[in-house]
Amino acid sequence: MSWTFSERARKLTSSAIREILKVTERPEVISFAGGLPSPATFPVDRIRKACEDILTTAPSPALQYGPTEGYLPLREWVAERYSKDGVKIGVNQVLITTGSQQGLDLLGKVLIDVGSRVLVETPTYLGALQAFSLSEPTFVSVPSDDSGPIPSALTRDLTDGARFMYCLPNFQNPTGRRLPTDRRQQLTKIAGEAGLLLLEDDPYGALSYKGEQLPTLLSMNPQGVVHMGSFSKVFAPGFRVGYLIAPEKLHGKLVQAKQAADLHTPSFTQRVVHEAIKTGFLDDHIPKIRELYASQCRVMLEAMKHHFPASVQWNEPEGGMFIWVKLPKGVDSMKLLDKAIAQNVAFVPGAPFFANEPQSNTLRLSFVTVPQAKIEEGIAKLGALLKSEIGG
Amino acid sequence: MSWTFSERARKLTSSAIREILKVTERPEVISFAGGLPSPATFPVDRIRKACEDILTTAPSPALQYGPTEGYLPLREWVAERYSKDGVKIGVNQVLITTGSQQGLDLLGKVLIDVGSRVLVETPTYLGALQAFSLSEPTFVSVPSDDSGPIPSALTRDLTDGARFMYCLPNFQNPTGRRLPTDRRQQLTKIAGEAGLLLLEDDPYGALSYKGEQLPTLLSMNPQGVVHMGSFSKVFAPGFRVGYLIAPEKLHGKLVQAKQAADLHTPSFTQRVVHEAIKTGFLDDHIPKIRELYASQCRVMLEAMKHHFPASVQWNEPEGGMFIWVKLPKGVDSMKLLDKAIAQNVAFVPGAPFFANEPQSNTLRLSFVTVPQAKIEEGIAKLGALLKSEIGG
The missing domain is CATH 3.40.640.10 (Type I PLP-dependent aspartate aminotransferase-like (Major domain))
Known part of the structure; x- marks a missing residue:
């Protein structure tokens, strides 16, 4: 039995993030890839x-x-x-x-x-x-x-x-x-x-x-x-x-x-x-989530300042769940991911988020799912990898 | 502000059944229109x-x-x-x-x-x-x-x-x-x-x-x-x-x-x-649902035999939630519905279920939502309406 897919179905490709998340489900991986809210906030x-x-x-x-x-x-x-x-x-x-x-x-x-x-x-x-x-x-x-x-x-x-x-x-x-x-x-x-x-x-x-x-x-x-x-x-x-x-x-x-x-x-x-x-x-509950995420964000930003090479740039978010990282031009974050996963730390490459020309030197880090103690450890690993790959 | 709908959206029309169900939400209406499972079966x-x-x-x-x-x-x-x-x-x-x-x-x-x-x-x-x-x-x-x-x-x-x-x-x-x-x-x-x-x-x-x-x-x-x-x-x-x-x-x-x-x-x-x-x-629960629906179906079929004109035909289902009724050729069940609702009883006209040429003399009755005592009453009303409309 063979059947005909619709045009739109033939163009469908699986989400890169989805495939990455599957790999990072291994418990030994410190994953900054997922955008999963912290279960600590579930009422x-x-x-x-x-x-x-x-x-x-x-x-x-x-x-x-x-x-x-x-x-x-x-x-x-x-x-x-x-x-x-x-x-x-x-x-x-x-x-x-x-x-x-x-x-x-x-x-x-x-x-x-x-x-x-x-x-x-x-x-x-x-x-x-x-x-x-x-x-x-x-x-x-x-x-x-x-x-x-x-x-x-x-x-x-x-x-x-x-x-x-x-x-x-x-x-x-x-x-x-x-x-x-x-x-x-x-x-x-x-x-x-x-x-x-x-x-x-x-x-x-x-x-x-x-x-x-x-x-x-x-x-x-x-x-x-x-x-x-x-x-x-x-x-x-x-x-x-x-x-x-x-x-x-x-x-x-x-x-x-x-x-x-x-x-x-x-x-x-x-x-x-x-x-x-x-x-x-929610008026009581949301401030608790804000406080937790603000604190986790600070921990990640501090760790990044400490461990990331000087040639890497990132923003300091005023809310939400993500930090956006720009590597030096020419560094492909997708290739970097394989090496990161080999060291049990994960992020999401930036390229899939671009509708047209991808900026492949970008990546997304989430600080909400991983507990604070692990954030420092994961960022240290990632920083060491970045230094070995791009110097600095 | 005006915007452009997609081709598919322009072709969208609201479900006839949906509009009917809204009318039949009035508590005084005995509705055989809905396909809602009996709440008595919810565990x-x-x-x-x-x-x-x-x-x-x-x-x-x-x-x-x-x-x-x-x-x-x-x-x-x-x-x-x-x-x-x-x-x-x-x-x-x-x-x-x-x-x-x-x-x-x-x-x-x-x-x-x-x-x-x-x-x-x-x-x-x-x-x-x-x-x-x-x-x-x-x-x-x-x-x-x-x-x-x-x-x-x-x-x-x-x-x-x-x-x-x-x-x-x-x-x-x-x-x-x-x-x-x-x-x-x-x-x-x-x-x-x-x-x-x-x-x-x-x-x-x-x-x-x-x-x-x-x-x-x-x-x-x-x-x-x-x-x-x-x-x-x-x-x-x-x-x-x-x-x-x-x-x-x-x-x-x-x-x-x-x-x-x-x-x-x-x-x-x-x-x-x-x-x-x-x-x-489910192995314990499903037989109870079957028994309830079989019993409600029998009550409706009995009432239909008693109250419906001889020129109306219907099937005797072996399961499920619906009976399908065929009125004499030329009788439009959509027009009949208005009169039925005026008498506080409702069904679903058959025409919307046909992808091509509709058989507008058909209608669907559901016997699962209405309690047994009300089934007899509703079918009697519907039968009287049918007799006054098509004779017999």
């Missing part, structure tokens, strides 16, 4: 109580099919959370998704035709490239620097006819960078004038180490922005509960696409999340 | 215990990201369950999906190009038509009768170049019909010779009222069949845990498509399902 007792409460007070609806849009009280919670500073988000704009990855899949389906131009940051989140790729767009990398995409680079050549620009303003995966407020303003202004829809993917926004949050793109132009959020980084990723906020006309199409994709996000997980957070739990 | 205590056990013994992995393929012990459970009668299913063929609806979405993505021919039963499951439609195939309705698709109708004209045939051999949604064993053999033989991949969607197979199960298409040609199963009808739909079994080469592509779609099915729900069923729970 197990709160979840246990929420499960009990739901199975006592509302077992039937929690175990039954539910509406495609999501559990209404959770949608209301999201709408309320984003209605502030004069912006009003209606519950009819909120769609609960099976992780915010599903939001990317649905948006790709509803907005991309074969060959449609899609603007992305340089570099950008690999999972978005994978999701959009199934609709076979032409990716255009928007010139970006250490602060994110450069608004003035959004000329009409780039924006005209583009279906949307995909943005990660807060502590971007992979670079950890945050887009400054003035750039957010310029970006939404230029995009609004050009009729360019902005997708704002914001899984890390709450994880600002100092707690201050910059205004969302959504708040600057609610009718021109689709905002995606997630409970994966502030509650627990194993529930796969995310959400998106979209203008109503777009929301309607996304609901139809979601119905065909999985009918609805599990009723049970939606209700557990809502039960756990409905009375302000 | 609440077993689920409560499974949640407790998991949050005690393995909270971190249950709340963390997990592998795209699914939770390994659950995949092993599935592989074992289907390895019998000389057929060996490998764990590498099993993919856990976010409900079996997601299996349809992934298969559409991986196997359908715009205009690809896809064979379906007449009528067929509406949710599959919706999922496949996003890849814009050309549907070909295979001639079918009260026992299901007619194998001899699968001439080379139909099979040549078709990407697959989508089959529901057991208690099909919407007709409740079951494909006899000899047709299963003929179908897999003809498809195998023609190189036609068969998708076997089997959410209802375990719900045979007498308990006897016919051999799956998978068992007849494991390399030529993708089998989809679900825990929604035998455990709880609110978990959205389904699975598919595919030849390994196809499985690999489906995993890649799934990674882009939602990374993985929630770790927590997968583990709850596995914890609850791993020691044979």
Whole structure:
């Protein structure tokens, strides 16, 4: 028996990161590769109580099919959370998704035709490239620097006819960078004038180490922005509960696409999340995650200063889960990875995060999964390897 | 702000059933429209215990990201369950999906190009038509009768170049019909010779009222069949845990498509399902569901005999959740529905289940959600309406 794959399936390749993560599952490997939240932050007792409460007070609806849009009280919670500073988000704009990855899949389906131009940051989140790729767009990398995409680079050549620009303003995966407020303003202004829809993917926004949050793109132009959020980084990723906020006309199409994709996000997980957070739990919980990650980030940055050669550069993130490292030009981080894994330390090469020309001298380090004692040890190993490879 | 929808999005229309279900949510409506499993069958205590056990013994992995393929012990459970009668299913063929609806979405993505021919039963499951439609195939309705698709109708004209045939051999949604064993053999033989991949969607197979199960298409040609199963009808739909079994080469592509779609099915729900069923729970539980549904089915059939006009025909299902009703030619069940709802009783018109020419004189009744006392009352109302509309 042989069968014919679709064009899009023939172009599918397995995620480089995925393959790397498999190798790094060996317990002896100190892995800075994964973007897995620290299990120390999972609110197990709160979840246990929420499960009990739901199975006592509302077992039937929690175990039954539910509406495609999501559990209404959770949608209301999201709408309320984003209605502030004069912006009003209606519950009819909120769609609960099976992780915010599903939001990317649905948006790709509803907005991309074969060959449609899609603007992305340089570099950008690999999972978005994978999701959009199934609709076979032409990716255009928007010139970006250490602060994110450069608004003035959004000329009409780039924006005209583009279906949307995909943005990660807060502590971007992979670079950890945050887009400054003035750039957010310029970006939404230029995009609004050009009729360019902005997708704002914001899984890390709450994880600002100092707690201050910059205004969302959504708040600057609610009718021109689709905002995606997630409970994966502030509650627990194993529930796969995310959400998106979209203008109503777009929301309607996304609901139809979601119905065909999985009918609805599990009723049970939606209700557990809502039960756990409905009375302000996250306001107490998120600061603890911030503190832990800030502390782990400091440990990694200190170790890098101590162990990395002078020719290596990196940023100092103000939040989130990642540090972005630039090796001297000509050094290929993919080749370096093999040697690192041989020494039981791992990272993610930067190249797969570029939609067009890869900067193969880059790599991503995550400091959230590995305990602090191991961070120092792993960075020391990596530093020694770097020194032996590139000198310094 | 205006944006451009993709071609596929412009063709999306909301499910007729979905809109109907909204109307029938009013408590005074006796709805035979929904295909919702009876909440009386949800194993609440077993689920409560499974949640407790998991949050005690393995909270971190249950709340963390997990592998795209699914939770390994659950995949092993599935592989074992289907390895019998000389057929060996490998764990590498099993993919856990976010409900079996997601299996349809992934298969559409991986196997359908715009205009690809896809064979379906007449009528067929509406949710599959919706999922496949996003890849814009050309549907070909295979001639079918009260026992299901007619194998001899699968001439080379139909099979040549078709990407697959989508089959529901057991208690099909919407007709409740079951494909006899000899047709299963003929179908897999003809498809195998023609190189036609068969998708076997089997959410209802375990719900045979007498308990006897016919051999799956998978068992007849494991390399030529993708089998989809679900825990929604035998455990709880609110978990959205389904699975598919595919030849390994196809499985690999489906995993890649799934990674882009939602990374993985929630770790927590997968583990709850596995914890609850791993020691044979379903073997005790499923017979109770069968008995309840068989009894509700009998009540509905009895009431139909008593109240429906002689010119109306229907089948007597041997399992599952649905009865298929044929009104006299020329009677449009969609128009009838408005009048039925005005009298607080609802069903699903048959037309949306046809990929090509709809038989608009058909309708679907479900007997699983409504309590027995209400079944008699609802059918009496519907019978009176039918008599006033078509006489007899």
